[in-house]
Amino acid sequence: MFRKIGFWLIWIAFSTYAFVFAPPDSPETITLITNLSTGKIADINPLIVALFNIMGVWPLIYSCVLFADGRGQKIPAWLFGTLSFGVGAFALLPYLALREPNPKFPGHKNIFLKILDSRFTAIVLTLGAAALVSFGLTKGDWSDFIGQWQTSRFIHVMSLDFCMLCLLFPALLADDMARRGMQNVAAFWAVTLVPLFGPLAYLCTRKPLPDTNNETVTN
DSSP: OHHHHHHHHHHHHHHHIIIIISOOOOTTHHHHHHHHHHTOOTTSOHHHHHHHHHHHHHHHHHHHHHHHHGGGOSSOHHHHHHHHHHHTHHHHHHHHHHOOOOOSOOSOOOHHHHHHHOHHHHHHHHHHHHHHHHHHHHHOOHHHHHHHHHHOHHHHHHHHHHHHHHHHTHHHHHHHHHHTTOOOHHHHHHHHHSTTHHHHHHHHHSOOOOOHHHHHHHO
């Protein structure tokens, strides 16, 4: 109960800050989002380009654990996972507040879950994230980014959303490890303490989910 209340309080505080206390919206925000979405990035700080695209990688990372977790939940994980592609942690926090502990995987893996469970998927996400981070860090202008972070609600909240997604991943990690028979405290903290690449490394190295259908056929 305290865990659920904690996630609701974080969601309320984060939403209140984002829409009340964050810097005001810039008149250029819609144009910036449109250009980022359509690839017109020639005049945009590479740090912003990288961050915007990494915010598309994060929901995929969460999907690799969220949809398996949703198999044992009364609430539709797919709804929150889908919404997270548009609003990030604002959609995931209510799921974390509503879900129940789920250390087992009931049922079998369909094609969609097999793709999300695949090591190939994890490697592709890792390479994409590494390329984006490298692009942002080597080409980006930090002074310009800091200035925009201080004056643009979109940049400000997107940056905080990235941080929130880093902090929230452990809330699903323990059960995902348990479903795979990987209970390991040291590994849990190694994944938790390394932003972005800790979860990606976990996805690349975790054991596959047990497939009861395959087990039944084998037996």
